[in-house]
Amino acid sequence: MKRTHYVKQCFALLYLFSMPLFSQDREIYNPGLITEEIYYQSQDYVYVGPYTKGLEGPAVDNQGNLYFVNPLHRGSIGKVDIQGNFTLFIKHLPQGSVANGIRFGGDQQMFLADYTNHNILTLNLSTKEVKVYAHDSLMNQPNDLAICCNNRMFASDPNWKGSSGQLWKAENGKLSLLLKDLGTTNGIEVSPDEKTLYVNESVQRNIWAFDLDAQGNISNKKLFHKFKDHGMDGMRCDIAGNLYVTRYGKGTIAKLSPQGELLLEISLKGKKPSNIAFGGKDGRTAFVTLQDRAYLETFRVEKPGRSFKQ
Secondary structure, three states: OHHHHHHHHHHHHHHHHHHHHHHHHHHHHOHHHOOOOOOOOOEEEEEOOOOOOOOEEEEEOOOOOEEEEOOOOOOOEEEEOOOOOEEEEEOOOHHHOOEEEEEEOOOOOEEEEEOOOOEEEEEOOOOOOEEEEEEOOOOOOOOOEEEEOOOEEEEEEEEOOOOEEEEEEEEOOEEEEEEEEEOOEEEEEEOOOOOEEEEEEOOOOEEEEEEEOOOOOEEEEEEEEEOOOOOOOOEEEEOOOOEEEEEOOOOEEEEEOOOOOEEEEEEOOOOOEEEEEEEOOOOOEEEEEEOOOOEEEEEEOOOOEHHHHO
16 A cells, blocks of 8 residues: 555656646747737738729728728728728719828818818718818819827928929918928828928928927928938828838838938838828738739838827
8 A cells, every 4th residue: 555655646746747847838839829929011901992093091090990092993082991891981072072191180080182172171980071171272282191289280282293392281271381392292290299290202202300389380491311212102100200101113111210210111012102001909000002002001010100199
């Protein structure tokens, strides 16, 4: 009996000492426990149809739905819900309007840059009613929008034929010209602290930074970054102040630090990215519209987009 009891104790001790080792091995090698995320690797998100020339203006509402302009045909607005289902949200904007940039206000009102009719439009997501928020016949063709500070907006306004552009402020339904005689103004964004306005010039390949005061006035124009080749289109900031710039023709997204240093470039499948937006559950999913593919592309980033907190 004593020998049997001794053998049982030995097996029990072997079992107890073996448990941490085998458990540790399972923790190390179990693929389900690996949580490291892959950033900046683009992949197809959703198929949006054969017409891609005017795909632009991605923006995400507070429910996580993604909107963008000109799928299938000019003057339309597409929607991709949180399950990844694409539908045509607006078949045709009224009066021949064709939108470019989209932004959401703090009250989830959708604003659109209507480049054919020199307008900034509003669109009610519930009723789909479209109204003119602001109009000025002196606008060339409003292209992209940036928003901050209780729905104060800034609009880029390029003249593609003249390789020139203007910069406008829109507030309380009125437009005011901030600056003219710029290059081909296109992408536009506000820094997370709302003290800097970034504007790029597609043809000249410059990104300018302006000081922004509490009334939305700009000053102290300085060169933030200059690219040597290819064009630029839309751009957006993350909450850390990094600026993501679509490199039209190169097929990349450039990530610039708050000091204007090129940190990295994210390769896309398409060559003509037109704009970028951040969304997903945590604001760290980037969505990119492209004008040479029938797909939107997406990749993960380290910090949420600036607009995600609004």
